[in-house]
Amino acid sequence: MEAAMGRQRSFDTDHVIEQAMLLFWERGYEAASMAELSAAMGLNPPSIYAAFGNKQALFERCTAHYVKHVAAYAPRALDEEATAAKALRRLVSEAIEAFCTEQRPKGCLLISAATNCGKGSECAQELLAGYRQASESMIADRIRRGIADGDMAVSVKPDLLAKFVSVLIQGFAAQARDGATADALHGVANLALRQVEVSL
Missing domain, CATH: 1.10.357.10 (Tetracycline Repressor, domain 2)
Structure with missing residues (x-):
């Protein structure tokens, strides 16, 4: 694959969003740190930022996941x-x-x-x-x-x-x-x- 196409992500997006969602749910938005999110998702912070943007953007993905699947x-x-x-x-x-x-x-x-x-x-x-x-x-x-x-x-x-x-x-x-x-x-x-x- 050409370098211009970038590296493919080697993780299951739904799974890591689910793990982040559970942490936000348990800890609250503000209390959940990037270090905790990184551990829960099994991704290092640069990978999280590259895939989802900042903490707010990740939280938006998690709440949408919650509404679609849990609620x-x-x-x-x-x-x-x-x-x-x-x-x-x-x-x-x-x-x-x-x-x-x-x-x-x-x-x-x-x-x-x-x-x-x-x-x-x-x-x-x-x-x-x-x-x-x-x-x-x-x-x-x-x-x-x-x-x-x-x-x-x-x-x-x-x-x-x-x-x-x-x-x-x-x-x-x-x-x-x-x-x-x-x-x-x-x-x-x-x-x-x-x-x-x-x-x-």
């Missing part, structure tokens, strides 16, 4: 259920299972990675806030669809209910991080959602 349950739950109420229940239930799995860090990357971010990490904070807002908007859109389809009362305020569900899910992520079990969180979810469904 893929969310759009599926909202799209596949026949009614909005069933979609919201499934969304909350699958979020709890994702937050409490033993296969990955507990909680949610989009919340945990923002912990203890100070000045200099505004871009990362804005990125995470944008993902959380997009999730809330997706929930509100599903509620509006339920109202249009006639399976949810016209008196329901989509943005307010979406905010309630988002706050509930984010609270579950924090609780899972603190060691709450999936069974305990499902119990709280059932209590909260029953109260909502009574008013629909």
Whole structure:
């Protein structure tokens, strides 16, 4: 191969992004150092910079990977259920299972990675806030669809209910991080959602 074409990368991009994602998830964006990222990814810092750019650019790749692979349950739950109420229940239930799995860090990357971010990490904070807002908007859109389809009362305020569900899910992520079990969180979810469904 001609030198002008450059050297081929000798690593699995998805694998190293996954490893970086797990470290950001566990340590937070600001606390995760380049030395730790290098060790987790099995790449030296120059290789990381050459392949992914700076720490912020790497983090952007990791959050996109998280949304596409780990949090893929969310759009599926909202799209596949026949009614909005069933979609919201499934969304909350699958979020709890994702937050409490033993296969990955507990909680949610989009919340945990923002912990203890100070000045200099505004871009990362804005990125995470944008993902959380997009999730809330997706929930509100599903509620509006339920109202249009006639399976949810016209008196329901989509943005307010979406905010309630988002706050509930984010609270579950924090609780899972603190060691709450999936069974305990499902119990709280059932209590909260029953109260909502009574008013629909």
